[in-house]
Amino acid sequence: MEPTLLTDEEIVSQIVSNRDTQLFEILYERHSGRVYNKCFSFVHENALAEDLTHDIFLKVYLSLKSFEGRSKFSTWIYSITYNYCVDTINLKKKTTQKLEEYQYDQVSFTEPDDAELFCIQIEVLTKILNTIRPEEKSILLMKYQDDFSLQDISDSLGIGLSAVKMRLTRAKQKVVDLYNAKSSHITA
Amino acid sequence: MENTNNIPTNPFKLLEGDEKVPENLKDKVMSSINFSNMLLDITELFTTNMASSVGSLFKVDSIGEKEEKNKDDKENKK
Numbered sequence: 001m002e003p004t005l006l007t008d009e010e011i012v013s014q015i016v017s018n019r020d021t022q023l024f025e026i027l028y029e030r031h032s033g034r035v036y037n038k039c040f041s042f043v044h045e046n047a048l049a050e051d052l053t054h055d056i057f058l059k060v061y062l063s064l065k066s067f068e069g070r071s072k073f074s075t076w077i078y079s080i081t082y083n084y085c086v087d088t089i090n091l092k093k094k095t096t097q098k099l100e101e102y103q104y105d106q107v108s109f110t111e112p113d114d115a116e117l118f119c120i121q122i123e124v125l126t127k128i129l130n131t132i133r134p135e136e137k138s139i140l141l142m143k144y145q146d147d148f149s150l151q152d153i154s155d156s157l158g159i160g161l162s163a164v165k166m167r168l169t170r171a172k173q174k175v176v177d178l179y180n181a182k183s184s185h186i187t188a
Numbered sequence: 189m190e191n192t193n194n195i196p197t198n199p200f201k202l203l204e205g206d207e208k209v210p211e212n213l214k215d216k217v218m219s220s221i222n223f224s225n226m227l228l229d230i231t232e233l234f235t236t237n238m239a240s241s242v243g244s245l246f247k248v249d250s251i252g253e254k255e256e257k258n259k260d261d262k263e264n265k266k
Contacts, residue, residue, distance in 0.1 A: 053213060122203060
């Protein structure tokens with residue numbers, strides 16, 4: 001069969017069995033655009049997004065044996081992308097984030113409705129996502145942009161389902177709070 | 189931003205950027221992968237040979253093998 005007609009998962013199993021790097025090029029062609037744009041959305045810098053994409057694809061290649069096929073390959077590669085971006089950003093600004101996290105954790109949370117989240121205009125949402133912590137941004141993108149199931153997010157972050165629900169609720173609440181704060185600031 | 193049923197469209201779906209992937213990135217990725225493959229091959233070569241070498245140095249015969257060897261030795265002496 002023509003290699004380009006193979007599914008991602010079939011390609012992965014062939015690469016694992018015979019280390020065919022040519023086949024990996026097909027995976028690169030299929031996913032590099034989205035991986036690069038995800039990286040860019042976190043770092044807002046072309047050179048850094050390029051470095052991250054390079055490292056992510058190398059990491060993906062070296063980890064192919066550990067892909068178990070429990071989720072789609074695309075889910076797996078985007079999960080690696082989010083984790084790598086979050087780790088890179090956190091490494092850069094560790095101390096300031098801890099302080100912000102502490103301050104925000106003092107607030108109690110109620111789960112906002114998805115409709116509240118979906119009412120936010122794209123430009124405003126982009127700005128808000130750039131101000132919240134990368135962990136919060138990534139969990140929201142996993143859920144609402146890439147349609148990860150709760151189990152996929154749980155596998156990706158290595159935390160339990162209840163912790164996933166808690167983090168999602170907090171992230172949603174934070175976005176809605178920031179949106180309301182911005183709106184009231186504009187109307188005032 | 190709203191569809192015909194008045195259900196708000198998910199704005200997260202519209203957030204994906206349209207930045208172009210640098211053209212030379214694919215070559216960089218593939219050359220790094222080929223290099224890592226070469227390193228893996230070298231490592232494999234050494235680790236498998238080392239394992240078999242060390243294994244042969246410290247090879248201990250099983251009881252069955254020892255008995256057979258003893259038999260052979262006795263027969264040879266006769």
